[in-house]
Amino acid sequence: MIRLMLTTALAALPFAASAQEITVGAANMAPYLDPGRDHSNVGSQFYYNSFDTLIDRDHTKLEPEWTPALATSWELIEPKVMELKLREGVTFHNGDPMTADDVVFSLNRMFQATFPPYVVRAKDRLGNFTGAEKVDDTTIRIHAEREEPLWETLISLQQIMIIPEAYTKALTGDPDVAEDSDFEAFALAPVGTGPYAIESFQPGEKLVWTRFDDFWGDKAPLEKVNVVQIAETASRVTALKTGEADIITNLAPDQLSLVESDPNLKTEGSATALFHVMIMNQNHPKLQDPRIRQAMSLAIDRDALNEALWAGKAVVPSSHTMVEMGALHQPDLVTFEYDPERAKQLLDEAGYDGFEITYDTAPTYYTNGLLAAQAIMEMWAAVGINGKVQVQDQWSGNDPEMMARNWSNPMYFADPFGSFGVMWAPGGPSQSEGRFNTDEDYAEKWERFRFSTDVETRKEAYAELMEEVKEDPAVLPLYRPFESWGMKTSVNWAPLPGHIPYVLDFRAGSISLADS
Amino acid sequence: MIAYLARVLVRSVVTLFAIVSVTFIATRLSGNPIDTFLGEGLTTEGREELIRYFQLDRTLWEQYLAFLRGVVSGEFGLSFVDRRPVTQVVAERLWPSGQLLLCAVALTIAVSIPLGVLGAIFRKSWIGSAVMTVAFAGYAVPSFILAILMILTFSYWLNWLPVVGNATPLHYIMPTIAMSGVLVAALTRFTRNAMLDVLGQDFIRTARAKGLSEARVVLRHGLGNAGVTVISVIGLQIAGLAAAGSVVVETIFSWPGIGQLLVTSAITRDYPVLQFGVIAVAVAVVAINALTDIAYALADPRIRLARS
Numbered sequence: 001m002i003r004l005m006l007t008t009a010l011a012a013l014p015f016a017a018s019a020q021e022i023t024v025g026a027a028n029m030a031p032y033l034d035p036g037r038d039h040s041n042v043g044s045q046f047y048y049n050s051f052d053t054l055i056d057r058d059h060t061k062l063e064p065e066w067t068p069a070l071a072t073s074w075e076l077i078e079p080k081v082m083e084l085k086l087r088e089g090v091t092f093h094n095g096d097p098m099t100a101d102d103v104v105f106s107l108n109r110m111f112q113a114t115f116p117p118y119v120v121r122a123k124d125r126l127g128n129f130t131g132a133e134k135v136d137d138t139t140i141r142i143h144a145e146r147e148e149p150l151w152e153t154l155i156s157l158q159q160i161m162i163i164p165e166a167y168t169k170a171l172t173g174d175p176d177v178a179e180d181s182d183f184e185a186f187a188l189a190p191v192g193t194g195p196y197a198i199e200s201f202q203p204g205e206k207l208v209w210t211r212f213d214d215f216w217g218d219k220a221p222l223e224k225v226n227v228v229q230i231a232e233t234a235s236r237v238t239a240l241k242t243g244e245a246d247i248i249t250n251l252a253p254d255q256l257s258l259v260e261s262d263p264n265l266k267t268e269g270s271a272t273a274l275f276h277v278m279i280m281n282q283n284h285p286k287l288q289d290p291r292i293r294q295a296m297s298l299a300i301d302r303d304a305l306n307e308a309l310w311a312g313k314a315v316v317p318s319s320h321t322m323v324e325m326g327a328l329h330q331p332d333l334v335t336f337e338y339d340p341e342r343a344k345q346l347l348d349e350a351g352y353d354g355f356e357i358t359y360d361t362a363p364t365y366y367t368n369g370l371l372a373a374q375a376i377m378e379m380w381a382a383v384g385i386n387g388k389v390q391v392q393d394q395w396s397g398n399d400p401e402m403m404a405r406n407w408s409n410p411m412y413f414a415d416p417f418g419s420f421g422v423m424w425a426p427g428g429p430s431q432s433e434g435r436f437n438t439d440e441d442y443a444e445k446w447e448r449f450r451f452s453t454d455v456e457t458r459k460e461a462y463a464e465l466m467e468e469v470k471e472d473p474a475v476l477p478l479y480r481p482f483e484s485w486g487m488k489t490s491v492n493w494a495p496l497p498g499h500i501p502y503v504l505d506f507r508a509g510s511i512s513l514a515d516s
Numbered sequence: 517m518i519a520y521l522a523r524v525l526v527r528s529v530v531t532l533f534a535i536v537s538v539t540f541i542a543t544r545l546s547g548n549p550i551d552t553f554l555g556e557g558l559t560t561e562g563r564e565e566l567i568r569y570f571q572l573d574r575t576l577w578e579q580y581l582a583f584l585r586g587v588v589s590g591e592f593g594l595s596f597v598d599r600r601p602v603t604q605v606v607a608e609r610l611w612p613s614g615q616l617l618l619c620a621v622a623l624t625i626a627v628s629i630p631l632g633v634l635g636a637i638f639r640k641s642w643i644g645s646a647v648m649t650v651a652f653a654g655y656a657v658p659s660f661i662l663a664i665l666m667i668l669t670f671s672y673w674l675n676w677l678p679v680v681g682n683a684t685p686l687h688y689i690m691p692t693i694a695m696s697g698v699l700v701a702a703l704t705r706f707t708r709n710a711m712l713d714v715l716g717q718d719f720i721r722t723a724r725a726k727g728l729s730e731a732r733v734v735l736r737h738g739l740g741n742a743g744v745t746v747i748s749v750i751g752l753q754i755a756g757l758a759a760a761g762s763v764v765v766e767t768i769f770s771w772p773g774i775g776q777l778l779v780t781s782a783i784t785r786d787y788p789v790l791q792f793g794v795i796a797v798a799v800a801v802v803a804i805n806a807l808t809d810i811a812y813a814l815a816d817p818r819i820r821l822a823r824s
Binding site: 025116117119120185187203204205230231239241243245393429432433 | 558559560561562565566568569594595597598599600605608664667668671672675678679680681767768769770772776777780783
């Protein structure tokens with residue numbers, strides 16, 4: 001009787017979703033939604049459904065194949081000026097038609113940023129662009145300071161997705177001026193041009209998407225998507241099982257079999273375009289001899305870590321490179337390898353006297369981070385390094401006492417500049433935190449890699465940079481972690497190879513629901 | 517009675533001031549928010565720019581004075597992370613937590629007072645032993661074990677109850693039981709012991725000798741006098757639960773409550789949210805304590821006479 005009552009009550013609940021509606025149980029919900037200032041793994045899940053860039057790419061393909069989005073065509077009219085024709089008849093979720101002014105406003109909010117969170121985000125990847133200008137109602141131009149080899153790549157970045165000018169400026173204060181508080185307010189009431197409008201957004205808790213009927217492209221396949229934060233892994237798996245969620249994110253490697261054993265459920269996954277790395281402090285007094293850092297790196301059997309922690313599903317790179325980088329992918333470079341004998345020899349030559357080398361890690365921040373740290377200590381011990389794990393929540397990457405620790409190098413866009421480039425540029429975050437040094441020679445190689453318009457020259461320069469990293473190491477990419485999603489078998493969805501990590505792409509062609 | 521109320525009020529205000537100050541200092545000792553919520557890959561200039569933007573470049577003393585001014589004027593600032601007024605962020609979370617707490621307290625009182633009374637009356641029979649066994653067992657099982665066991669049974673295997681959020685009355689069942697578990701165990705034992713204590717007193721024998729019915733003896737004279745002990749235990753337990761006890765249960769059931777918010781903002785060092793959240797919880801605890809004090813006075817005239 002109780003069972004009957006409960007099942008009757010359950011059937012009446014809203015989470016018994018209709019065919020066109022799904023619920024996603026996400027491990028994390030973003031605290032704000034502004035594609036411009038965000039580059040987190042949490043936020044990147046959500047932007048692609050609601051916002052468009054001027055140029056997009058075919059995300060089913062690894063090789064970049066650029067497709068028109070809010071711009072229908074684009075060409076370089078001068079070496080440093082690109083002219084783009086805008087799509088007509090595009091409407092924002094609030095009903096405003098998209099104009100050339102909106103586009104210029106969106107681009108210049110980053111290219112000529114004054115809002116500090118935009119300033120820091122624009123500096124590391126959009127620094128070469130000086131501004132955008134309107135030519136006529138359907139034409140705009142973007143100006144670069146120097147010749148730019150990565151036009152399409154950078155114009156398709158999440159950070160310069162298009163937002164409405166008048167709406168944003170009117171959010172607070174003077175409706176004709178873009179104040180900092182306007183951008184802060186926008187992040188809580190975001191409006192874009194994508195196939196799903198954000199119907200409601202509860203920071204850190206919940207997001208509801210509804211199909212946007214005036215979308216310029218193929219209509220969204222789903223009527224409604226609820227994304228609910230379910231922080232606890234066991235609760236996420238249970239929610240999938242009870243039907244409260246149709247898709248769940250961040251499924252831990254050891255729970256794959258649990259989900260797969262249920263005939264109504266399945267998992268999808270991919271090796272994320274992100275490296276978990278070990279960083280080493282070049283300027284720590286005891287680690288200044290590069291041979292010691294080379295030994296720390298050579299001692300680590302990354303394939304063993306992959307087998308033990310990721311069931312062999314992670315990807316161990318030979319260099320700081322990813323297959324997504326297309327022509328710039330250089331798997332033949334051997335920058336990082338496992339050679340315990342050489343490690344012992346180098347320690348000997350450097351006169352290592354057995355001093356303690358600490359390795360910092362947060363207890364849970366990176367999946368398997370602590371386990372990897374403990375395994376690395378064993379591997380170090382095997383070549384004679386006296387290592388010690390320091391578990392702490394605090395970020396120690398800017399601490400002069402830091403010797404080694406874990407970190408991640410995500411691929412912010414599909415080019416070595418979007419991964420190694422952002423983190424290890426001259427004057428970039430690693431150097432300015434004082435644990436990585438660059439000289440004129442490195443800067444010269446960097447310049448050739450970043451700005452040469454010839455692909456072969458860029459590849460050569462990158463290989464030379466990797467050689468520097470090998471000679472005087474400050475980083476070792478451990479692996480690309482394997483990330484999994486669990487879902488009902490009736491949901492046809494999988495992460496697409498052409499996206500940056502974690503994107504939940506529910507656009508036409510990317511998801512469908514089998515009739516159940 | 518008015519003097520007594522005034523005293524309770526003054527003590528509450530002093531306590532709150534101390535809590536506000538300690539919270540301010542403790543949050544700032546715990547680490548730099550810039551390291552946590554802005555993510556990876558900041559240059560030194562970028563970091564400095566943001567430190568200025570979030571006004572973290574002011575001295576601790578300036579920040580403290582600004583914070584106190586804010587407290588007095590009711591302006592508690594914006595969250596570093598989502599840039600909403602913290603009052604709004606916290607207010608949103610307070611009521612779901614409050615609802616859960618009220619449910620748990622109601623369930624606790626409804627279950628443990630009758631059980632405690634039964635345990636005392638039938639202390640020599642198997643009923644009394646059964647009550648005490650249940651109470652001990654309940655005391656030994658932490659709330660998260662109880663929660664996970666219930667989820668496994670009622671959601672994972674039987675698929676009877678939902679596990680995510682607080683959308684419907686059904687969503688309240690498991691979190692309420694998980695929250696009440698330890699409370700029920702504690703209160704049952706306290707009620708039983710207080711009842712045993714009272715039922716052995718002379719005035720109970722007098723009441724029986726007067727020819728009152730057994731029900732009236734036990735409930736009016738027995739429970740009425742055991743009430744003071746029971747109230748103090750309830751007050752203490754609720755205060756403890758309001759302060760910290762709900763974090764685990766809220767996380768497991770994705771309950772949009774204050775516990776989860778405080779943990780997240782502590783991890784990201786979102787000072788404004790953390791400060792105001794702690795203050796809000798502290799106010800709740802102080803208020804609960806003050807109410808308990810007043811309830812004492814109502815339940816036992818000797819207390820208010822002795823104190824005034």
